[in-house]
Amino acid sequence: MTARGRIATYGAAGLVVVVCLFPFLWMIISSIKVLTELYTIPPTWIPEAPTLGNYATVLFDSNIPRYFLNSVVISVGSTGLALILAIFASYGFARFQFRGKTYYQSFILVGQLLPTAAIIVPLFITLRYLDLVNTYLGLILVYMIVTLPLSVWMLTSYFKAIPRELEEAAIIDGASRLGVLFRITLPLSLPGLVAVMVYAFVTTWNEFIFALCFATDSSVKTLPIGLAEFTTEFNTDWGAVMAASVIMTVPIAILFLSMQKYFVGGMMAGATKG
Amino acid sequence: MAKIKTLAMLAAGVSCLALASGAASAGEVTWWSPNFNVERAEELKVKFEAANPDITLNIESTTTNGLPQRILTTLRSGSAPDLIDAQHPWVTGYAQNDLVLPLDDVIEDRDDYNKAAIDYVTYEGKLWGVPYRIEALAVLCNRGHFEEAGLDPENPPATWAEFLDAAQKLTHDGRSGFAITGGGEVGNTIFRSVPFIWENGGELVSADGKTAEVNGEKAVEAIKYWTDMYTEYGVSPASTLENDGTANRRLFIAEKVSCYQSGQFDIGSIQKENPAIDILPIMTPHPEGGNPSAILGGWSWVIPSSAKNPDDAKTLIKWLAQPENMGFYTDTFPARVSAMDLPRFDEPILKVFGEMLPYGRPLPNHPRWVQIAQAYFDGVQRILIGEQDVQASMDDAASDIQRLLDQ
Amino acid sequence: MPGRHTGLLFALPALFVLALLVAYPIVYTVILSVTDLGGSFNGTENFRNVLAARATPRAFQNTLWWVGGSIVFQVVLGTATAILLNRDFFGRSTVRAIAVIPWVVPGIVAATTWAWMFHTEFGIINYMLTGPGIIDEPVGWLTGRHTVMPAMIAINVWKLFPFVAIMVLAGLQSIPKDLYEAARMDGATFWDEVRYITLPQVRPVIVAVTLLLVIWALNHITTIYAITRGGPANLTLITPIQIFRLGFESFQFNEAAALSVMFFMVAMVIVALYIRFLASEGEIGR
Numbered sequence: 026m027t028a029r030g031r032i033a034t035y036g037a038a039g040l041v042v043v044v045c046l047f048p049f050l051w052m053i054i055s056s057i058k059v060l061t062e063l064y065t066i067p068p069t070w071i072p073e074a075p076t077l078g079n080y081a082t083v084l085f086d087s088n089i090p091r092y093f094l095n096s097v098v099i100s101v102g103s104t105g106l107a108l109i110l111a112i113f114a115s116y117g118f119a120r121f122q123f124r125g126k127t128y129y130q131s132f133i134l135v136g137q138l139l140p141t142a143a144i145i146v147p148l149f150i151t152l153r154y155l156d157l158v159n160t161y162l163g164l165i166l167v168y169m170i171v172t173l174p175l176s177v178w179m180l181t182s183y184f185k186a187i188p189r190e191l192e193e194a195a196i197i198d199g200a201s202r203l204g205v206l207f208r209i210t211l212p213l214s215l216p217g218l219v220a221v222m223v224y225a226f227v228t229t230w231n232e233f234i235f236a237l238c239f240a241t242d243s244s245v246k247t248l249p250i251g252l253a254e255f256t257t258e259f260n261t262d263w264g265a266v267m268a269a270s271v272i273m274t275v276p277i278a279i280l281f282l283s284m285q286k287y288f289v290g291g292m293m294a295g296a297t298k299g
Numbered sequence: 300m301a302k303i304k305t306l307a308m309l310a311a312g313v314s315c316l317a318l319a320s321g322a323a324s325a326g327e328v329t330w331w332s333p334n335f336n337v338e339r340a341e342e343l344k345v346k347f348e349a350a351n352p353d354i355t356l357n358i359e360s361t362t363t364n365g366l367p368q369r370i371l372t373t374l375r376s377g378s379a380p381d382l383i384d385a386q387h388p389w390v391t392g393y394a395q396n397d398l399v400l401p402l403d404d405v406i407e408d409r410d411d412y413n414k415a416a417i418d419y420v421t422y423e424g425k426l427w428g429v430p431y432r433i434e435a436l437a438v439l440c441n442r443g444h445f446e447e448a449g450l451d452p453e454n455p456p457a458t459w460a461e462f463l464d465a466a467q468k469l470t471h472d473g474r475s476g477f478a479i480t481g482g483g484e485v486g487n488t489i490f491r492s493v494p495f496i497w498e499n500g501g502e503l504v505s506a507d508g509k510t511a512e513v514n515g516e517k518a519v520e521a522i523k524y525w526t527d528m529y530t531e532y533g534v535s536p537a538s539t540l541e542n543d544g545t546a547n548r549r550l551f552i553a554e555k556v557s558c559y560q561s562g563q564f565d566i567g568s569i570q571k572e573n574p575a576i577d578i579l580p581i582m583t584p585h586p587e588g589g590n591p592s593a594i595l596g597g598w599s600w601v602i603p604s605s606a607k608n609p610d611d612a613k614t615l616i617k618w619l620a621q622p623e624n625m626g627f628y629t630d631t632f633p634a635r636v637s638a639m640d641l642p643r644f645d646e647p648i649l650k651v652f653g654e655m656l657p658y659g660r661p662l663p664n665h666p667r668w669v670q671i672a673q674a675y676f677d678g679v680q681r682i683l684i685g686e687q688d689v690q691a692s693m694d695d696a697a698s699d700i701q702r703l704l705d706q
Numbered sequence: 707m708p709g710r711h712t713g714l715l716f717a718l719p720a721l722f723v724l725a726l727l728v729a730y731p732i733v734y735t736v737i738l739s740v741t742d743l744g745g746s747f748n749g750t751e752n753f754r755n756v757l758a759a760r761a762t763p764r765a766f767q768n769t770l771w772w773v774g775g776s777i778v779f780q781v782v783l784g785t786a787t788a789i790l791l792n793r794d795f796f797g798r799s800t801v802r803a804i805a806v807i808p809w810v811v812p813g814i815v816a817a818t819t820w821a822w823m824f825h826t827e828f829g830i831i832n833y834m835l836t837g838p839g840i841i842d843e844p845v846g847w848l849t850g851r852h853t854v855m856p857a858m859i860a861i862n863v864w865k866l867f868p869f870v871a872i873m874v875l876a877g878l879q880s881i882p883k884d885l886y887e888a889a890r891m892d893g894a895t896f897w898d899e900v901r902y903i904t905l906p907q908v909r910p911v912i913v914a915v916t917l918l919l920v921i922w923a924l925n926h927i928t929t930i931y932a933i934t935r936g937g938p939a940n941l942t943l944i945t946p947i948q949i950f951r952l953g954f955e956s957f958q959f960n961e962a963a964a965l966s967v968m969f970f971m972v973a974m975v976i977v978a979l980y981i982r983f984l985a986s987e988g989e990i991g992r
Contacts, residue, residue, distance in 0.1 A: 030896065037790050038801045045807050045868070048819045051830060055822070061572055064553045067833045114720035121713025129717055131981075136728050137921050138973045142950035143966035145368075146959070147734035148727065149376040158378075169723050175918065177720060202712065231812035233928060237365050238372045249814050254334060254362045263822070270815040277810045282803050368954040375959070392957045396743065481938065482849070538826035540849030540938050550827065669956040677761075680939035684851050699760055706755055 049274070056080070056267035063263050079268035088243055089269055092251040095240075096230060098161055099247060103168040104225040107176050110169070111221060115180035116206055120189075133177050136170045144170075145238050152239060159242040167235050172225040179224070183217030184210060223284050230277050248273045328611045329357045329380035333366065333598075336384065339628050347618055354611045374398040379603035381612035387419040387430060387597055388486075388662055394427040395666050399601045401425040405613045407620065408635075415595040416634045419661040428599030429616050430634035431625050434562045435593035435655040436490055438477075438584070439569075442577035444469055444557040455581040459524055462584035466534040469557040476534040478550060478559040479525060481683045483543020485669075485676045489662070491544075491560045492679060494592040495521040497660060498585045503675060504663050504700065511700035513675060514693040523689045526682045540683050552576070562596070563631055563652045580651040583658075595659030597634065632656065667703040674699035738963035752964035761940055761948060762965070768855065769944040772930075773923040775859040776866070780919055781912060783863060784870025789904060791871065792878045802875075809868040817932035820861045824848050848934060854941050858930055862923070870915055877911035878904065917980055924973050945969050 055063060057075045083089050117123075118130060148167060149158065157163030191213075192205045200208070211218070233249040240246045252269050255262040332340040337360040344356045359380065361369065367389060373379045374393060385393070393399040403426045409417065416430035445452045448468040456462040462477070469476030480487045493503065501518030504511060512518060529535040536542070536550060548565050550556040552573045560583070569576060583591040600619065602612045619625060626638035632653070633639060644653070665671060678696030681687045687695070742748045756762055791802050808816065823830050824847040832844040847857045885903050894902070927946050930936065936943035936951065949969065953962035 031795070034790065034793055034795050038795060038797070041787055041790065042801055042804050044864070045804050048816065048823060048864075049807055049811065051823060052815070052819050061552075064549045064572075064828060067837075068828060068830050110720040110723060114717040117713040117716025121716070123710060123713040126713070129714075129721060132721070133724060134921075134977070135974075136724055138925065138970060138977065139728065139731065140946050140949050140966045140969055141925060141927055142946065142953050143735045143963060143970075144728075144731040146372055146375050146953075147731035149372050150734070151727065151730050153376055153378055166723070166727065170727050173720060173724060227810050231810075231814075233812075233814045238369060241359065241369065241373065243360070249812060250362070252812075252814060252818075253365065254360075266818060270812070270819070274811050274815060277812075278807060281806055281810050371954055371957070396957065482934075484935070536827060537844050537846060538849070540846060541826060555827065667956075667958075670958070673951075673956070677937075677939050680937060684849065684938055684941075686851060686939060695760070702758060 052267050052270055052274075056264060056271050058264060060262075060264055079264040080272075082262070082265045083268045083272060087251065087265070087269075088246070088254065089248070089251045089272065091243065092246050092248050093272070095161075095245055096247040099164050099168070099245075100226050100229045102161060102165040103172060103229045104222055106165055107169060107172040107225045108218065108221060110173060111176035111180050112206075112211070112218075114177045115184055116210065118177070118181045119184035120192075130181075133174050137174050139170075141234055145234070148235075149238060159240060159245050161245060164236065164239055164245065164247075167239060168225075168229045168232065171232060171235075172228050176221045176225055179221055180214070180217055183214050183220075187213050219284050223281060226280065227277060230273075326353055326608075326611065327355045327357060328382060328608055328615055329359060330382040330612075330615070331359050331361045331370075331380050332384055334360045334362055335630060336628065343619065343624060343628060346624075347615065350618065351614065354614065356615070374603050374605070377605045378607075379605045381602065381606040381608045382615060383601050383603065384598050385428065385601050387416065387428070387595070387599055388668065390420040390428040390599055390601060391422045391664055392666075392669070393601060394422040394425075398604055399427050400604050400606070400609055401427055402429055402602065402613070402616070405429060405616050405620075407617065411622075411635045411637050413595070413634050413636065413656070413659075415659050415661045416597060416599075419595065419664075420599050422664065428601045429620055430597060430599045431620065432629040432631055433595055433597040433634045433656065433659070434564070434631035435595055435652065435659040436494075436560050436562050436583065437593075437651050437655050438558050438581045439551065439561045439565065440558040440579040440581055441551070441554065442579040443575075444474070444554075445579060448557075452579050455579070456584060457582065458587050459584050460587065463524075463528075463532065463534075466528065466558065467532060470532075470534045473555070475536040475550070475556045476558060477528055478542065478547045478556040479528050479535045479539060480542050480544060480547060480560075481529065481540040481680060483541075483546070485672050487543040488676050488679055489672050490594045490596060492522065492525045493594055493662075494583055495525045497592040498583075498589050499524075500589075504665065504671065504704065508663065508665050509704060511697040511704060513678070513700060514690065514697040519689050519693050522679065522682070522693060526679065526689065529683055530685065540680065563649055566648060578648065580648065582651060582655065591655065591658050593655050593659045595656075595661055597631070598629075599634075665704070667706065670703050671700050674703065735963045735966050738960050739967045740964075741960060743960065752960045753968070756952075756961050756965045756968075761943060764940050765936075765943045765945045765948040768940075768942065769924070769946075771855060772859065772862075772926075772942075772944050773920060775856070776862045776923045777916060777919050779859065779863040780867050780870050781916060784867040784915075785874050785905075785908070785912065787867060787871040788874035788878055788908075789900060791875050805871060806868045808864050809866065809872075811865075813865065813928040814932055816861065816865055817929045820864075821848065821933045824857060849938055851941065854934065854938065858933070858942050861929055861933075862926070865929070866919065866922070870912075870919070873915045874908050874911055877908040881907045917977070920980065921973075921977065924976070 054070070054072065056079050057077065058072045059074055059076050059078070062069060062073060114133070118126065152158045152163045152167070157166065187210060191209055195205050195209055231249065236247045236250050237253070240250065248269070252266055252273070255265045255269065330340065337358060340358050344358060348354065348356060370383055370385060370389070375398065390399070406412070406426060406429055412430060413433050416433050417426070420426060420428035420430060440455070442452045450465055450468060456465040466476035480491050496503065496518045499517045499521040501515055501521055502512045503518070529539045536556060538546070542550070544561060547556060547559040548561060548569065551559055552569055554573070554576070566578060569578060583593060585591045600616050602609050602616070606612055619628065620635070622633070622635050622638035623641065625633045625635055626641040626643070632644060639653070662668065663671070674696050678692045681692040681695070682689055686692070739752055740747060740749065742751070787805060791798065791805065822828070826832060826844050826846045826849070831847065835841045836844060845853065847853050881903065886899060889899055889903055925946055926944070927950060930942050930944060931947055931950065934942045936947045945965070946969070949962050949965050952958050952965060
């Protein structure tokens with residue numbers, strides 16, 4: 026790299042860091058300010074009287090800890106379910122020819138195109154019918170609409186990229202289709218599976234509208250609803266909102282960072298070998 | 300459609316049988332109370348259960364964000380709690396869609412209630428909610444700023460001309476004299492601007508609900524007076540278009556705004572966050588020779604038509620509506636006149652708000668009201684962003700509203 | 707060869723779950739769209755009412771701006787970031803990690819934080835610009851006729867360009883190194899490489915990612931609804947939000963359903979055309 030190229034590279038990298046991090050940083054700064062300081066004009070860069078009071082409010086004086094648990098259960102559950110369903114469906118799409126395959130594949134995408142506002146009420150009725158309102162399972166199921174399509178899509182491409190010959194050899198040796206899937210294809214697809222997992226987890230962790238409408242009991246409400254609860258009729262506790270936002274974002278950021286290597290690799294095959 | 304209703308009922312039935320875990324069965328009443336009321340609701344629960352040992356009360360706290368959506372989803376899905384706190388203007392919408400039960404057999408001593416509140420929740424001659432809370436906006440000012448500007452706090456401006464003059468005197472050095480709203484939910488701007496139209500003898504919609512009158516001379520004059528605060532005289536802050544009532548309160552607390560329209564619900568948080576401010580409530584200014592006006596706001600109790608235990612819910616409403624319980628539960632003023640005698644409503648700072656109540660009017664009652672309000676609000680915003688002048692914008696709003704009235 | 711139905715059997719559980727969730731909502735919406743409040747058939751009345759509203763064409767136009775603006779910048783900035791992150795420099799893995807933060811931040815959090823930062827009076831952005839004198843007066847970012855939609859698009863771009871960057875970065879890493887080496891032997895500059903090797907090689911990724919971005923942008927509610935609710939004066943009203951408001955704020959569920967049906971058809975056509983166009987190029991859909 027030339028000197029000029031190097032400067033340009035570092036300059037651009039610095040810009041990316043600032044742009045991506047700044048709002049997050051501002052969130053953290055706001056979360057340790059006292060209420061009156063949040064509303065001073067002009068705003069202050071460094072809190073004059075930094076406080077952990079907002080975090081105390083969030084951790085000890087609100088339902089956030091319980092919602093955190095709910096979010097973990099629901100996100101893990103729906104990620105797991107999406108992963109299982111997507112593995113089978115993608116394998117079917119990637120390895121077999123059958124009548125109407127294109128239609129089935131398009132159908133899986135359709136769910137994402139339905140306007141959210143139009144499906145809330147009928148979906149609620151469906152859940153009532155299945156007796157799943159205000160249950161973990163209900164939310165986990167509903168999130169399939171959101172996560173399954175892309176999961177299937179990504180995994181299908183991933184499976185296609187794995188050479189058929191490996192599987193055929195095993196079948197000649199007498200292995201069953203399922204045995205091949207579990208013993209050969211899946212271990213080879215680890216990065217792809219991680220990519221799907223991270224995607225599904227991030228998406229469900231952050232989802233707001235379905236959670237708002239389908240979880241009306243504090244035993245199943247998730248973190249985004251917890252954020253909304255800091256707003257009362259005439260007031261919003263911004264400090265607490267920011268503190269809760271930090272608490273909500275950190276785990277997902279850590280999860281992502283720890284899986285990042287696999288994720289990029291998984292996306293790679295998923296995205297290019299379609 | 301009939302099939303859908305059957306299915307919905309079936310669904311309600313199924314969940315009724317199977318929801319033994321936590322939700323209502325015979326003798327249990329599930330009550331959705333907003334999160335700012337829920338502590339008081341819990342206190343009332345103890346007393347109620349002591350007085351009615353065979354009824355168990357489950358209180359669910361609801362959040363303000365998205366509350367109308369959540370209530371509608373549960374009402375439309377055919378399986379709802381037994382009692383819900385809803386704002387007055389929402390109630391007729393539920394009544395039109397058959398989503399709540401009539402409560403004429405529940406309300407006692409109807410004449411003891413604020414008449415405008417009763418009108419709000421009455422539709423086709425029946426009562427669809429029991430009002431428990433009412434309030435009317437006035438103007439909150441900063442007494443210190445008044446004195447600095449050489450104005451007399453004991454003799455505050457009362458007419459439009461006096462008030463504009465005061466607002467201009469209060470505006471200096473980055474401080475705004477009078478903040479209007481132009482953002483947030485539609486209701487913020489409706490509650491703050493429509494009273495000016497009424498004071499001036501104008502209307503949004505004719506009394507028979509058939510003609511849009513928002514582009515009439517009186518209405519346009521009033522809207523011009525109100526929006527000029529921002530567009531012409533600059534006495535309202537630069538952020539007017541993103542400010543709702545809450546944002547204006549923040550600016551007031553930061554002492555960037557000297558006066559803004561609000562209700563008594565803001566007093567507590569102002570005193571807490573900036574105790575240095577001496578709050579001066581004044582009546583909403585009126586045209587020369589006229590009277591102040593206000594939109595009556597507040598909350599009612601409704602019973603969903605799909606409630607599992609409507610009878611016990613009615614017992615609960617009757618108990619809650621007793622003056623001392625209603626007076627305890629409300630955040631602002633109680634809807635019953637006799638409950639106003641309680642000591643908590645006797646504070647000097649509340650005096651002006653109490654005096655505004657008799658000038659309170661309900662909003663027009665029309666199946667398309669929410670869309671009418673939105674069309675009007677869009678018009679006000681077009682004026683504030685400088686897209687159209689007042690007359691042109693209100694002509695457009697009137698044609699939008701007329702189309703809705705004709706449907 | 708396996709039996710004719712083996713593949714379908716594998717796909718069946720996923721198809722069943724989706725059908726279970728999607729079938730009733732579709733039927734319900736279609737029925738609502740051609741009935742009135744009382745449930746009796748009223749033909750195309752709901753459709754005509756919706757189309758006559760002043761907000762509808764405006765929302766449609768806004769949706770096109772929103773989708774188009776978001777996607778162009780997401781793809782361009784995302785690709786540029788990916789090319790940057792594929793270069794060799796000190797601290798690269800840290801920068802890569804930081805670059806995904808916007809994507810993992812919850813949408814509702816991003817929206818509230820940005821609204822807070824854009825605020826005319828309390829916002830840090832106006833403070834940073836007025837302080838050194840770049841602008842004299844605070845700008846009403848979220849209220850100005852010419853700034854509010856670009857501001858919304860900027861937030862959406864901020865939220866999703868990292869996703870594009872990860873996907874494209876993955877594609878870049880699969881480009882054989884010898885392609886670049888050969889080019890360099892021929893004296894190609896950095897920009898020549900980008901133009902003649904990098905972009906053609908990652909084109910399939912970009913095409914696929916764009917489809918996802920279109921779908922997401924078409925059905926987006928959170929950011930705009932949380933910040934402006936479609937205002938001021940409908941400047942940021944996009945069709946999904948109009949549907950949401952029509953149903954959940956105005957109680958007009960039948961009209962909301964009619965608008966949903968029309969919106970869904972238009973969205974389907976757009977996506978189908980896109981897929982067909984790609985299929986004919988042999989890039990996806992095989």
